[in-house]
Amino acid sequence: MRLLLVVLLLAPPAFPAESTAAAAEVLALERKIEDAVVRGDVAYVDSVLARDFSFVHGDAWTTGGKPLASDDKAAFLKRVADKEYLVHDLDLVKVETHGDIVITYGRYVSLYVPRSLGANPPRLNSIWFERVYAKRNGQWQFLSHRTVHGPTVSPAGVDPSAQPSTPAARP
């Protein structure tokens, strides 16, 4: 018993290594998902989305409004099957880890080209998001995407509404 107590007291208080590993795993998964979305790989995306996956488009909900659209798993997979996105490039993504739950937040630049677009030229948009992943049966699953800012038209992928990540130095 005394030995156990000593071991417990000597053990590090948190699990930074595990936390870092989880963060890296989820960031890699998120990149793979976006690649699969662009190439229309329904089977892969299907395999990593939770059964009750939810994708909320547009930031109006952040002030009590209605989102532009809400996809369940079937609706999102239909977008993937239809190859609606030519570009989904992640950028500035950060991670908040909570054991078997990981939250990512950041942005992606999207080029949306649905069949209905017709003659209208597609434009790059910035979408800032918060996402939630959970590890279930040893595998990370994508549970939820909510757009927290955007979409914002972003010529050349530059978001005019973005803030610098660090305050400007004062003289």
Place this chain on the structure above:
Amino acid sequence: MLVACLAFGQQSKSPSALSGVASASAITPSTDASAAAAEVLEFEKNMEAAVVRGDVAYVDRVSARDLSFTHGDGWTTGGKPLLVDDRKSFLKRVENKQYLARDLDSVKVELHGDIAITYGRYVAQNREGDPQRSWFSVWFERVYAKREGHWLYVSHRTVHGPTYGPNRQSVSDK
């Protein structure tokens, strides 16, 4: 498909501009999901009430070991948040009875089994500080996890705000 074009091909920020453009597809929850959602909303209300009365023991019990509370929406466009509390610093706020009011409204639940996401708003009042900025409104996304039969508070991220004012009325529509 008009909705989709508007959603992804145009700049869209103003809530008023968006309202009526498209409605979210409703996902009808099962009875179990409704019960779980009600449970989470009740849990969240109780937790906020405990924050206001300074009940550290209660908030401590319902907070995940790695609770994270991100203040301010700067992060939603790549900037820095105003502040990030871990469990310890958040409990310190509770102990100090920093808030005179924290009234939830417009809160909805997105349920994923043993993980619940809530999103909505609270209107709060600071106990001390500039009276012109005493009240504030915060829109948030939160994550809760059910562990051993009990919901735990895992994460808060402010998605809009805080918006300050001298009284409740001044921030009630922010």
